[in-house]
Amino acid sequence: MSFLDEVPWNGDGLIAAVAQDAKSGRVLTVAWMNREALQQTAETQRAVYWSRSRQRLWRKGEESGHVQRVKSIRLDCDEDVVLLEVEQAGGIACHTGRHSCFFQKLDGGKWVVTDPVLKDPAEIYKSSKR
């Protein structure tokens, strides 16, 4: 039996996937995987997700170059989530050009942006060949 068979895929055939930076320890992204995405992630050691909006496999970094090299893959006890420990290329995981997608922090009853934009998104995506 494959490790893929032990994953309790949800009604849409997906599982949530949290990516954590191996260096900074920051939680970078939360996305989704289908069976093929998890299989390819394990085989290639690069994060591959399932894009629900585009309904296709999404090789993280395919446009931006900001790939996630996978150091470990974990599964939780019952919440149906996988956790990737990754080396984040460019140190940028978020499409806004920030290190982490979790760049808003609750402070005094307001969401406050705490992380700097490391690279202009226009710059990140202009060289896309896709």
Place this chain on the structure above:
Amino acid sequence: MSFLDEVPWNGDGLIAAVAQDAKSGRVLTVAWMNREALQQTAETQRAVYWSRSRQRLWRKGEESGHVQRVKSIRLDCDEDVVLLEVEQAGGIACHTGRHSCFFQKLDGGKWVVTDPVLKDPAEIYKSSKR
């Protein structure tokens, strides 16, 4: 406008919530919050979730004593997830008695348990007054 109004609650009125240990850096749990849970979490600085199975508020640690004291609350760019930085009472977040719920790691094509049980669950829950 409350910070609660800026959260893109899903069709069930929920948002996913990742909890990360402030000390170990480990991702501990992934659970759900409704509006009231997030409000109470922010007000009391203790993690309060929405139990989908029990359909009621779940004050993390109410039975086990393993409460999560909240140091920060973050929101991601568009994936509809909050991230809590917590101090985990007892160092045990998982109902199996382990530090983290992510105690299974993919190794050689198999999920392998990597984390020790720190306290017998029968011991954790026997003193429950609920």
